[in-house]
Amino acid sequence: MSTLEIKNLHVSVTTEEGAKEILRGVDLTINSGETHAIMGPNGSGKSTLAYSIAGHPKYTVTAGTVTLDGADVLAMSVDERAKAGLFLAMQYPVEVPGVSVSNFLRTSVTAIRGEAPKVRTWVGEVKEAMTALSMDPAFSERNVNEGFSGGEKKRHEILQMELLKPKIAILDETDSGLDVDALRIVSEGVNRIKESNDLGIMLITHYTRILRYIKPDFVHVFAAGRIVEAGGPELANKLEENGYAEYVTA
Amino acid sequence: MSTLTSNFLTPTGREEAWRFTPLKRLKGLHDVGTVLADHPSLSLSSNIAGVTISSQPSFETPPSSTTDDVVVQRVREKATSVTVVSIAANAEIDEPIFLKRTSLGGSAEAARTIIRAGVHSRSTVVVENVGTATLAEEIEIILEPGSSLRFITLQEWENDAVHLGRHHAIIGKDASFTSVVITVGGSLVRLLPTVEYAGPGASADMYGLYFAGNGQHLEHRIHVDHNIGHAKSRVNYKGALSGDGARTVWIGDVFIRAAADGTDTYELNRNLLLSDGARADSVPNLEIETGDIVGAGHASTTGRFDDEQLFYLESRGIPESEAKRLVIRGFFLEILSKIAIEAVEERIMDRIDIELSKVDIA
Numbered sequence: 001m002s003t004l005e006i007k008n009l010h011v012s013v014t015t016e017e018g019a020k021e022i023l024r025g026v027d028l029t030i031n032s033g034e035t036h037a038i039m040g041p042n043g044s045g046k047s048t049l050a051y052s053i054a055g056h057p058k059y060t061v062t063a064g065t066v067t068l069d070g071a072d073v074l075a076m077s078v079d080e081r082a083k084a085g086l087f088l089a090m091q092y093p094v095e096v097p098g099v100s101v102s103n104f105l106r107t108s109v110t111a112i113r114g115e116a117p118k119v120r121t122w123v124g125e126v127k128e129a130m131t132a133l134s135m136d137p138a139f140s141e142r143n144v145n146e147g148f149s150g151g152e153k154k155r156h157e158i159l160q161m162e163l164l165k166p167k168i169a170i171l172d173e174t175d176s177g178l179d180v181d182a183l184r185i186v187s188e189g190v191n192r193i194k195e196s197n198d199l200g201i202m203l204i205t206h207y208t209r210i211l212r213y214i215k216p217d218f219v220h221v222f223a224a225g226r227i228v229e230a231g232g233p234e235l236a237n238k239l240e241e242n243g244y245a246e247y248v249t250a
Numbered sequence: 251m252s253t254l255t256s257n258f259l260t261p262t263g264r265e266e267a268w269r270f271t272p273l274k275r276l277k278g279l280h281d282v283g284t285v286l287a288d289h290p291s292l293s294l295s296s297n298i299a300g301v302t303i304s305s306q307p308s309f310e311t312p313p314s315s316t317t318d319d320v321v322v323q324r325v326r327e328k329a330t331s332v333t334v335v336s337i338a339a340n341a342e343i344d345e346p347i348f349l350k351r352t353s354l355g356g357s358a359e360a361a362r363t364i365i366r367a368g369v370h371s372r373s374t375v376v377v378e379n380v381g382t383a384t385l386a387e388e389i390e391i392i393l394e395p396g397s398s399l400r401f402i403t404l405q406e407w408e409n410d411a412v413h414l415g416r417h418h419a420i421i422g423k424d425a426s427f428t429s430v431v432i433t434v435g436g437s438l439v440r441l442l443p444t445v446e447y448a449g450p451g452a453s454a455d456m457y458g459l460y461f462a463g464n465g466q467h468l469e470h471r472i473h474v475d476h477n478i479g480h481a482k483s484r485v486n487y488k489g490a491l492s493g494d495g496a497r498t499v500w501i502g503d504v505f506i507r508a509a510a511d512g513t514d515t516y517e518l519n520r521n522l523l524l525s526d527g528a529r530a531d532s533v534p535n536l537e538i539e540t541g542d543i544v545g546a547g548h549a550s551t552t553g554r555f556d557d558e559q560l561f562y563l564e565s566r567g568i569p570e571s572e573a574k575r576l577v578i579r580g581f582f583l584e585i586l587s588k589i590a591i592e593a594v595e596e597r598i599m600d601r602i603d604i605e606l607s608k609v610d611i612a
Contacts (some may be wrong), residue, residue, distance in 0.1 A: 082566055094559050097580050103576075111568050
């Protein structure tokens with residue numbers, strides 16, 4: 001049982017006009033096995049929340065705490081956060097020219113597990129995970145995210161999640177850029193990993209579409225840098241009908 | 251006193267061609283007053299069917315090209331013999347032909363070499379430069395019609411070597427020339443990888459990789475002379491620099507003459523600055539005298555690590571230093587893979603890893 005606890009998180013970015021506050025006091029607790037949907041309009045700070053937890057250098061935490069099972073996440077380097085059990089599936093996965101998927105996965109898994117996977121079992125492990133996500137084995141010889149379609153990028157993110165076995169995963173707009181078939185494959189992958197690993201999930205999305213495939217236990221409405229309403233799955237239905245208008249101040 | 255006294259003057263450093271080069275570090279190679287020993291230093295590593303190597307008197311084998319480079323002029327004056335490597339017509343040679351540089355000492359030496367690829371031959375020639383040297387050289391590479399030659403030069407010198415050279419290809423009708431220039435050693439290396447064309451349908455693919463560490467000056471001055479029509483050129487050089495006083499210079503001169511209708515050319519140079527105190531100069535230069543061409547372009551970038559790439563790798567548990575090494579290896583892989591000889595590729599990557607381990611990459 002793991003718990004990610006976010007308390008009164010304030011985050012700023014540096015702009016030409018000086019520091020600009022994006023997150024204004026976020027409180028959220030995610031336990032193993034729970035799926036929390038974070039829903040909100042564009043520009044509300046959802047992605048900033050995701051990247052701040054993962055430790056992107058662009059964001060400065062000005063107040064608040066983030067802990068994973070009591071350990072201070074904010075004091076950790078980016079790679080230490082991943083080793084502690086956090087995973088961020090990115091909205092825009094980054095191309096790394098000249099680094100093959102197989103080399104990347106092996107390097108990453110070696111770092112997370114603390115030892116190189118055994119060659120004999122590793123090949124089978126990767127192949128099985130790729131098959132489950134309907135990925136062509138030839139995919140592993142391509143360079144990381146280079147020339148990938150939107151669907152391939154998202155499948156590759158979920159493939160990493162499968163192999164790295166995090167405790168808590170943050171899925172940032174994983175549904176964006178996916179057609180219905182790809183959305184189903186990716187969602188099934190997330191559900192499978194959740195079942196087998198008792199994964200806790202923060203599911204960031206603008207649309208309710210993905211919630212038909214990944215059922216949230218809790219829904220949080222995010223606006224102007226903080227959670228403004230929380231409820232169960234029924235809150236998503238209300239958002240589907242009414243949109244975010246009532247949460248956005250004119 | 252030689253009767254062939256040079257008409258050329260010692261460069262002062264104010265000339266366009268020499269303005270980036272620290273002349274004081276050339277050990278006199280540029281100075282017409284310095285004694286240059288004649289030294290045909292390349293030898294064949296092993297006998298291969300279809301390949302011959304011989305030494306011929308210079309006066310019987312005049313140069314096939316003109317040059318305005320003072321050092322190359324001096325090489326032509328001083329070298330009394332020429333090493334001639336010939337690949338037989340129609341020979342298809344799969345195994346690489348290794349030419350090893352032997353028995354160079356610390357004194358200033360001049361060497362002339364001619365590599366001739368026979369009609370419709372297909373081969374790979376690898377020039378291996380190791381150890382220490384004060385070397386001025388010219389290699390002329392003649393590709394007869396329909397031939398295909400992969401020409402690889404490895405500058406794996408000790409870090410005190412001085413090496414000035416011109417590697418000039420004359421590419422015949424429908425012949426294809428691929429050059430891969432790898433410079434990872436030497437105190438001062440200044441190379442002129444240059445090409446001209448002798449018939450339509452000729453193509454040149456020129457790749458380069460350089461890594462400059464503390465105090466190294468590595469200079470590559472590419473010159474592509476589109477002197478006739480319907481020829482193609484591609485240039486792609488990548489460099490990385492790390493450490494105090496690490497210095498690289500890349501000049502990419504592409505000249506499309508009035509007669510060169512149907513020319514297709516593109517050149518690219520990318521530099522990765524890994525630490526403070528390093529400096530990369532990159533000067534692409536395209537001169538076009540005819541509008542009737544297929545395409546002509548160039549691009550040049552010099553920058554530091556991409557923060558988003560590093561964040562992506564680190565967010566997967568990979569420590570920062572290892573993430574940087576992955577990015578550097580990936581950056582170079584595109585060029586390294588053009589060598590297409592696995593053992594050599596690994597050896598070069600190992601050398602880069604060693605250079606990387608010497609400095610704290612920013």
